[in-house]
Amino acid sequence: MGNVILVLNAGSSSLKFSIYSVGAARVLSAMAVGQIEGLGTAPRLKAKGADGSVIADEQWTTSEVANHGQALQEIATLLRARFAGQELVGVGHRVVHGGPDYSAPLLITPPAMETLATFVPLAPLHQPHNLAAIRAVAEARPELPQVACFDTAFHRTQETVAQLYGLPYEYYERGIRRYGFHGLSYEYIAATLPKLAPEIASGRVIVAHLGSGASMCAIDNGRSVGSSMGFTALDGLLMGTRPGNLDPGIILYLLQQEGMSARDVESMLYKRSGLLGLSGIGNDMRVLQESDSPRARLAIDHFVYRISRELGGLAAVLGGIDAFVFTAGIGENSAYIRRLVCEQSKWLGIDLDPAANEQGGARISSVGSKVSAWVVPTNEELMIARHTCQVLGL
Numbered sequence: 033m034g035n036v037i038l039v040l041n042a043g044s045s046s047l048k049f050s051i052y053s054v055g056a057a058r059v060l061s062a063m064a065v066g067q068i069e070g071l072g073t074a075p076r077l078k079a080k081g082a083d084g085s086v087i088a089d090e091q092w093t094t095s096e097v098a099n100h101g102q103a104l105q106e107i108a109t110l111l112r113a114r115f116a117g118q119e120l121v122g123v124g125h126r127v128v129h130g131g132p133d134y135s136a137p138l139l140i141t142p143p144a145m146e147t148l149a150t151f152v153p154l155a156p157l158h159q160p161h162n163l164a165a166i167r168a169v170a171e172a173r174p175e176l177p178q179v180a181c182f183d184t185a186f187h188r189t190q191e192t193v194a195q196l197y198g199l200p201y202e203y204y205e206r207g208i209r210r211y212g213f214h215g216l217s218y219e220y221i222a223a224t225l226p227k228l229a230p231e232i233a234s235g236r237v238i239v240a241h242l243g244s245g246a247s248m249c250a251i252d253n254g255r256s257v258g259s260s261m262g263f264t265a266l267d268g269l270l271m272g273t274r275p276g277n278l279d280p281g282i283i284l285y286l287l288q289q290e291g292m293s294a295r296d297v298e299s300m301l302y303k304r305s306g307l308l309g310l311s312g313i314g315n316d317m318r319v320l321q322e323s324d325s326p327r328a329r330l331a332i333d334h335f336v337y338r339i340s341r342e343l344g345g346l347a348a349v350l351g352g353i354d355a356f357v358f359t360a361g362i363g364e365n366s367a368y369i370r371r372l373v374c375e376q377s378k379w380l381g382i383d384l385d386p387a388a389n390e391q392g393g394a395r396i397s398s399v400g401s402k403v404s405a406w407v408v409p410t411n412e413e414l415m416i417a418r419h420t421c422q423v424l425g426l
Contacts, residue, residue, distance in 0.1 A: 036118045037420050039413045041126040042165035045071045047103040050413040058421045068103040101168040123169050123178045124420030128158035130182030132207050137419035140178040179420040186215030187256045212259030214241045216412040218249045235354035238346050242363035244272035250346040258349040260342045270338045272315035275305040307331045317362050340376040359410040
């Protein structure tokens with residue numbers, strides 16, 4: 033009988049999962065990956081095995097699978113059917129916000145859950161659903177150990193000066209500070225570079241995690257020293273439905289002059305802004321790239337502009353840059369966006385190799401480029417599995 037770990041990443045209407053076998057010396061092997069999407073509307077399970085073959089494709093009515101708890105039951109059914117003889121020894125969760133207290137993965141306990149619940153206002157799109165998945169597992173298998181892995185933890189190495197806002201210092205002491213997010217992705221990239229590109233692994237690297245949620249991180253010798261996201265996941269780059277960096281006076285204006293409520297503003301900032309708000313078409317970069325709408329083009333141009341602007345700022349934080357890495361959905365798959373970003377960053381010393389960029393290989397800059405450019409697929413789930421093994425002492 034072999035041991036397996038279940039990794040869960042819960043969203044508002046989805047539950048992504050991965051199953052890893054635990055071998056000798058903590059060698060992890062992916063056995064399956066999938067998700068149940070459409071919770072609350074049209075729930076559907078899709079899953080693939082280690083070889084990429086489809087092992088599950090099912091649909092239900094909303095009444096049959098309406099929430100994370102019922103979705104988890106379906107995943108458990110799949111586990112029992114496909115992986116009989118394997119023992120589930122732990123569950124690792126992506127938890128977006130660890131606040132000022134948690135700087136490392138954590139074995140989940142009732143007191144920890146109480147603390148994590150206080151961070152819901154800081155990540156309203158993610159934290160409630162992350163915690164719902166933990167509660168669902170605890171209800172179904174109370175004896176099963178669970179580990180929380182935080183998107184904020186990797187950034188806790190940043191100096192105090194990088195975490196401050198220009199508010200009265202007492203608010204920093206009360207937890208209002210720059211936290212940074214996508215830390216599991218950046219941690220994976222930092223752990224991968226020593227083997228993939230040892231010549232830059234200990235240098236000054238800026239990583240762009242470009243997806244529906246987007247951010248950038250300055251990494252010096254494997255440590256986070258600066259990031260584009262701050263107190264919440266609204267800050268920094270333009271995103272699928274979030275605006276990124278915003279003058280706080282705009283919020284005051286919307287409340288005081290436009291008569292919007294706090295809830296209305298929250299909904300606009302999290303769900304109706306970003307690429308969607310600018311383009312009026314959607315938040316999918318693939319759709320925008322194929323569109324001939326001027327506003328779609330404007331949204332793309334602004335997306336690239338914000339990346340270029342943030343790149344300059346993070347390069348200043350590092351005192352120079354040795355390499356630039358693209359990752360996540362857009363970063364890994366859109367040669368067009370990579371080309372636009374690199375063209376606007378020639379002043380930094382990035383010389384793109386067009387053919388390598390179109391092929392999507394690891395290195396996409398020319399041999400003589402002063403600053404090398406790379407495409408490195410991220411794997412947050414594997415990072416969570418590694419942390420879960422370590423915390424549980426497997």
